[in-house]
Amino acid sequence: MLWSLLSGAVVVLKLFNPIFLPGPWLVLGSVLDMAVRGPLWIHLAATLERVAMGFGAGAALGVALGLAAGHLTPVRNVVEPLVEVLRPIPPLALLPMFIVWVGIGEASKIGFITYATFFPIFLTTVTGVRQIDPLLVRAAQSLGARGVALFTRVILPAALPDILTGLRLGVALAFFVIVISEFIGAEHGLGYLINDGRNFFLVPQMLGAAVVLGLLGYAGNGLVRLLERRLTRWQHPA
Amino acid sequence: MMARGPKIQIQRVAKSFGAPGRAMPALEEIDLDVAEREFVCLLGPSGCGKSTLLNIVAGFLAPTTGTVLVDGRPVSGPAPERGVVFQEYALFPWLTVTGNVEFGPLLQSRPAAERRRTVDRYLDLVGLRAHADKFPVQLSGGMKQRVAIARALANNPSVILMDEPFGALDAQTREVLQDELSRIQRVEHKTILFVTHSIREAVYLADRVVVMTSVPGRIKQVFPIKLPEVRDRFAPEFTQHESDITRVLREEVAKVRA
Numbered sequence: 269m270l271w272s273l274l275s276g277a278v279v280v281l282k283l284f285n286p287i288f289l290p291g292p293w294l295v296l297g298s299v300l301d302m303a304v305r306g307p308l309w310i311h312l313a314a315t316l317e318r319v320a321m322g323f324g325a326g327a328a329l330g331v332a333l334g335l336a337a338g339h340l341t342p343v344r345n346v347v348e349p350l351v352e353v354l355r356p357i358p359p360l361a362l363l364p365m366f367i368v369w370v371g372i373g374e375a376s377k378i379g380f381i382t383y384a385t386f387f388p389i390f391l392t393t394v395t396g397v398r399q400i401d402p403l404l405v406r407a408a409q410s411l412g413a414r415g416v417a418l419f420t421r422v423i424l425p426a427a428l429p430d431i432l433t434g435l436r437l438g439v440a441l442a443f444f445v446i447v448i449s450e451f452i453g454a455e456h457g458l459g460y461l462i463n464d465g466r467n468f469f470l471v472p473q474m475l476g477a478a479v480v481l482g483l484l485g486y487a488g489n490g491l492v493r494l495l496e497r498r499l500t501r502w503q504h505p506a
Numbered sequence: 507m508m509a510r511g512p513k514i515q516i517q518r519v520a521k522s523f524g525a526p527g528r529a530m531p532a533l534e535e536i537d538l539d540v541a542e543r544e545f546v547c548l549l550g551p552s553g554c555g556k557s558t559l560l561n562i563v564a565g566f567l568a569p570t571t572g573t574v575l576v577d578g579r580p581v582s583g584p585a586p587e588r589g590v591v592f593q594e595y596a597l598f599p600w601l602t603v604t605g606n607v608e609f610g611p612l613l614q615s616r617p618a619a620e621r622r623r624t625v626d627r628y629l630d631l632v633g634l635r636a637h638a639d640k641f642p643v644q645l646s647g648g649m650k651q652r653v654a655i656a657r658a659l660a661n662n663p664s665v666i667l668m669d670e671p672f673g674a675l676d677a678q679t680r681e682v683l684q685d686e687l688s689r690i691q692r693v694e695h696k697t698i699l700f701v702t703h704s705i706r707e708a709v710y711l712a713d714r715v716v717v718m719t720s721v722p723g724r725i726k727q728v729f730p731i732k733l734p735e736v737r738d739r740f741a742p743e744f745t746q747h748e749s750d751i752t753r754v755l756r757e758e759v760a761k762v763r764a
Contacts, residue, residue: 403594404596406584406590407598408609409565409583410565411613411661412613412661417613421609422598428600502600502601502602502642502643504643505644
């Protein structure tokens with residue numbers, strides 16, 4: 269609505285060349301055009317595949333290392349200082365280094381997402397494990413739980429709400445960094461579409477790709493929320 | 507079962523906290539035997555180390571000196587033969603009432619049919635059959651503690667350790683649960699070590715009441731309670747026991763204040 273009024277005002281009041289802010293219908297038209305002709309799906313698939321693989325690896329690594337570091341002091345003493353040194357560096361600042369090390373191919377884009385999503389997932393997992401009520405652990409031990417059983421039946425479910433929060437942060441971050449890494453040396457992807465639109469001054473295409481990215485991020489977040497509701501039903505049972 | 511020695515033997519157990527050199531003694535030289543099927547209450551002013559002693563018997567804490575034997579074997583850590591009921595319930599919030607009660611039998615890989623029978627039996631015993639599918643957040647404090655008691659019993663321990671289990675409940679609920687525990691003990695005949703700071707509760711439940719001194723905790727006096735199994739809180743013999751213990755305990759509370 270606001271967008272439509274704003275772009276209308278630009279045209280009516282001749283504030284600036286309307287080409288800089290095309291109306292929503294023009295952008296929607298551009299998205300539909302790309303959808304019908306087909307290229308939208310290729311770019312969408314490229315971005316989704318990178319996010320899925322990068323986020324999947326980041327989540328697996330973050331949860332696994334987070335559980336280990338939260339549960340075992342020796343692991344924590346090795347991993348945590350390393351994470352604390354790297355974490356304050358904005359991941360995007362390291363993107364050029366990634367390209368130098370791994371090249372501009374798929375591996376560097378996926379690896380970069382993995383790197384960026386690892387941190388929030390790792391940190392919330394460690395927090396989740398370390399904040400477990402020690403009384404629950406004692407109760408489980410006096411019921412006979414030890415070793416693997418204690419881990420899978422008590423520590424994992426107790427840390428799950430925090431792990432899921434980390435996954436939600438990770439999904440958002442994945443969509444955030446994929447766009448920028450697709451600006452550089454990509455031939456497909458929504459980030460590529462935006463950059464391509466900038467090169468050829470196709471403003472509706474730039475905005476259209478941004479809108480599609482927004483929808484994807486929204487859907488990703490919704491998916492994790494759905495998972496959260498299913499897995500932590502015990503917090504707010506009907 | 508072989509030798510008929512005491513079920514629990516606490517032998518010269520002492521505990522101090524803090525760094526060696528400036529350690530604060532919490533317990534000093536505790537010697538106490540608990541017979542099989544006996545219900546013993548540890549009573550004392552707050553901070554006297556009665557919960558510390560219970561945690562040592564549970565295996566959560568190691569004594570600084572001395573040993574605890576259960577069935578003649580030294581305690582080296584928590585084990586399913588010694589069930590624990592905590593003041594804060596410590597239910598697993600992600601499991602239903604059934605899931606919590608089933609926790610121990612599931613760890614022992616009992617078959618499903620047997621587990622169901624166990625759960626039904628103990629939920630009936632504590633009167634919670636109708637709430638089997640609820641989660642802990644949906645229960646009142648009294649109901650949570652009933653679940654915790656059922657969970658401990660379902661694991662079939664020979665000893666149950668209870669750390670001020672009714673301390674967080676209101677006065678009415680507290681008496682109802684005391685009645686239930688007394689009834690359950692007449693059915694289950696467990697060996698129970700029960701920490702409380704309520705004299706009434708101790709006299710109502712225990713075969714023996716062990717009064718402890720203020721910090722550092724030692725055993726001040728042991729009161730055998732010679733009352734019938736089903737007790738009347740208003741009987742003259744009951745109040746006689748209460749006042750006897752009150753007199754001894756008051757000296758200790760006065761020391762803390764001084």
